[in-house]
Amino acid sequence: MTNITIVFHSRSGNTYQLVERAAKAALDAGADVRVRKTPELPDPMILDQDAYADLAAATEDVPAADLDDLTWADAIMVGTPVHYGLPAPQIMNFIDHTGPVAIPGKLMNKAVSAFASGSMPHAGQQAAILALHNAFCHWGAVIVPNGSAAAVLHQPGNGAPYGTGTISRHRANSVTEDNFDAIEYQTLRTLQVARALSEGLRPEPKIALVSEERLRTFGLDI
Numbered sequence: 396m397t398n399i400t401i402v403f404h405s406r407s408g409n410t411y412q413l414v415e416r417a418a419k420a421a422l423d424a425g426a427d428v429r430v431r432k433t434p435e436l437p438d439p440m441i442l443d444q445d446a447y448a449d450l451a452a453a454t455e456d457v458p459a460a461d462l463d464d465l466t467w468a469d470a471i472m473v474g475t476p477v478h479y480g481l482p483a484p485q486i487m488n489f490i491d492h493t494g495p496v497a498i499p500g501k502l503m504n505k506a507v508s509a510f511a512s513g514s515m516p517h518a519g520q521q522a523a524i525l526a527l528h529n530a531f532c533h534w535g536a537v538i539v540p541n542g543s544a545a546a547v548l549h550q551p552g553n554g555a556p557y558g559t560g561t562i563s564r565h566r567a568n569s570v571t572e573d574n575f576d577a578i579e580y581q582t583l584r585t586l587q588v589a590r591a592l593s594e595g596l597r598p599e600p601k602i603a604l605v606s607e608e609r610l611r612t613f614g615l616d617i
């Protein structure tokens with residue numbers, strides 16, 4: 396069984412729509428799934444009050460993300476709205492608190508992947524995803540991008556090799572079928588890589604090219 400945690404922030408439902416599709420794809424693929432929201436911060440700028448209230452009600456029972464949700468997972472997906480070309484501060488705030496598990500290396504070798512919703516084309520979806528990739532490097536995790544090869548990524552609403560991005564034009568819950576296909580692809584690919592990593596990194600077989608002692612020197616004898 397592969398464990399996947401999907402961490403998100405959302406205000407008008409677009410990112411959450413992607414999360415729901417990712418969770419369904421993972422469940423259908425036989426994974427154990429945790430969906431987790433990041434805590435709200437004071438004074439969020441809420442553009443669509445009705446959508447925000449609806450989403451708060453719909454996600455009332457979604458637990459808040461904590462560090463165990465990350466260490467438990469073989470695969471981690473992070474979904475965020477774009478804020479000034481960056482991930483939302485709620486996501487960055489959560490990432491800022493990952494030191495106790497990131498610094499001892501407990502997030503090493505997890506398959507991680509990011510997706511984003513922005514209001515306009517070319518307005519920062521990819522930049523936000525790549526900014527999350529910076530943090531994933533610090534975790535020592537293995538970034539899973541979408542790449543460009545899959546046919547689904549050539550559909551008109553898709554195309555970014557970095558991860559799924561939607562264009563909401565400030566409309567709540569407006570994810571397109573193209574984007575749903577892309578997030579499903581991204582989820583399955585992330586699970587595939589997670590499984591390959593957890594199986595490939597088991598005690599046997601070890602990397603055969605270097606000695607046991609050398610692996611121990613680098614702390615790679617796991």
Ligand SMILES: Cc1cc2nc3c(=O)[nH]c(=O)nc-3n(C[C@H](O)[C@H](O)[C@H](O)COP(=O)(O)O)c2cc1C
Nearest residue numbers: 406407408409410476477479480513514515518563
């Ligand atoms: C503070 C703030 C900054 C934003 N900055 C951007 C931006 O740089 N680029 C963009 O495309 N959309 C930007 N938006 C719009 C949201 O990213 C967009 O509405 C997104 O679809 C919201 O996702 P959600 O429905 O999951 O909340 C911003 C919204 C807020 C509240």
